[in-house]
Amino acid sequence: MINKEKLKRRFSRNAKQYExxxxxxxxxxxxxxxILNKDFNRKQEINESKKEQNNFKILEIGSGTGYLTSHLVSYFPMASITAVDLAQGMIDYASTALNKENIHWICADVEVLQLTDTYDLIISNATFQWFNNFGETLEKLLNILKPNGTLLFSTFGSNTFIELKTAYLSVAKEMGLEKEISPPSQSFLEKTEIRNLIDKKYNIEILVEKEYEYFDSCLNFFNAIKKIGANDSKHGKKILPPEFIQNVLAHYDQFYMTPNGIEVTYEPLYVKILNSSK
Structure with missing residues (x-):
C-alpha cells in the first residue's frame, strides 16, 4: 500500500524542481x-464553436506542476478544466503559473474525492501507479464519464525499472535475504491486468512503449528519483542494511553500464477508454 501522506509531502517538497x-x-x-490530437481529433472538433467549448468539461488527475494542464488550456481554451492533485505544493506551483479562470484547482486524493459532475474528457499522466485501489478508482472515473466521453491516461508497466528489480533480487539471493527484501518500487500493472478491469461495454485501447534514461551511476539515478519525490512510498517499508544498498549500487553499475551510462528502463502504458453508450 502506498503511504499517501508520505507521497504528498515528497511531491509538495519537490514541486519547484520537478520538471x-x-x-x-x-x-x-x-x-x-x-493520441488526443490524432485519434480523437478533439482539437478540431472542440474548436468548431465556442458554444461547444463552453460545455466541454475536462477532469485532469494528478495535475502536478501544470505541464499537461497548460497544453489542455491551449487545446481547449474555452473548456472548463478541473485539475486535481494530492500535493498542495504542486497545486500552489501550478495555480500560480496558470492563473486561468476556466481552471478549478482541487488539492485532494482522487481515490477518496467525491466527484458529482460528469466529464467529456478525463485525462491523467503518470499518476495511476500511485493508486491503492486501482480497479475501484477506475470504475468510479468511468461512472462520471459522459456518453461518448474519453478516459485517457498513462501509467507505468511492469517492466519499469526492470534493471533495478533484477539487481535487488540478485543481491538478495547472494546475501541470503530473499525473504526479507521487498521489491524496490510499488507494483506496476500488466497490460492484460488493466484490460481485465474494464467492462466490455467500453472500447479500450492500450499502447505499450519503452523509454530509457541514462545516468553516470546507480546512485545518480536514485538521486534523480528523489528529486521529483517519486521514490518508494509504501507503508511499513523496512530499512535496508547499508551493505545491501552498496551491493545493489555496485551490481547495477557493473551489469547495466552502457557507453551512455547506466540504463534505466521505463515502460509507459497509454490507455484510451471510450464510453460508447448513448
Missing amino acids: QYAIIQKNMVKRLLS
Whole structure:
C-alpha cells in the first residue's frame, strides 16, 4: 500500500524542481497529446464553436506542476478544466503559473474525492501507479464519464525499472535475504491486468512503449528519483542494511553500464477508454 501522506509531502517538497528531472514524464505528456490530437481529433472538433467549448468539461488527475494542464488550456481554451492533485505544493506551483479562470484547482486524493459532475474528457499522466485501489478508482472515473466521453491516461508497466528489480533480487539471493527484501518500487500493472478491469461495454485501447534514461551511476539515478519525490512510498517499508544498498549500487553499475551510462528502463502504458453508450 502506498503511504499517501508520505507521497504528498515528497511531491509538495519537490514541486519547484520537478520538471527539471521528470524527463520521462514530460515525454509521456507529449505522447498523450499526440493520441488526443490524432485519434480523437478533439482539437478540431472542440474548436468548431465556442458554444461547444463552453460545455466541454475536462477532469485532469494528478495535475502536478501544470505541464499537461497548460497544453489542455491551449487545446481547449474555452473548456472548463478541473485539475486535481494530492500535493498542495504542486497545486500552489501550478495555480500560480496558470492563473486561468476556466481552471478549478482541487488539492485532494482522487481515490477518496467525491466527484458529482460528469466529464467529456478525463485525462491523467503518470499518476495511476500511485493508486491503492486501482480497479475501484477506475470504475468510479468511468461512472462520471459522459456518453461518448474519453478516459485517457498513462501509467507505468511492469517492466519499469526492470534493471533495478533484477539487481535487488540478485543481491538478495547472494546475501541470503530473499525473504526479507521487498521489491524496490510499488507494483506496476500488466497490460492484460488493466484490460481485465474494464467492462466490455467500453472500447479500450492500450499502447505499450519503452523509454530509457541514462545516468553516470546507480546512485545518480536514485538521486534523480528523489528529486521529483517519486521514490518508494509504501507503508511499513523496512530499512535496508547499508551493505545491501552498496551491493545493489555496485551490481547495477557493473551489469547495466552502457557507453551512455547506466540504463534505466521505463515502460509507459497509454490507455484510451471510450464510453460508447448513448
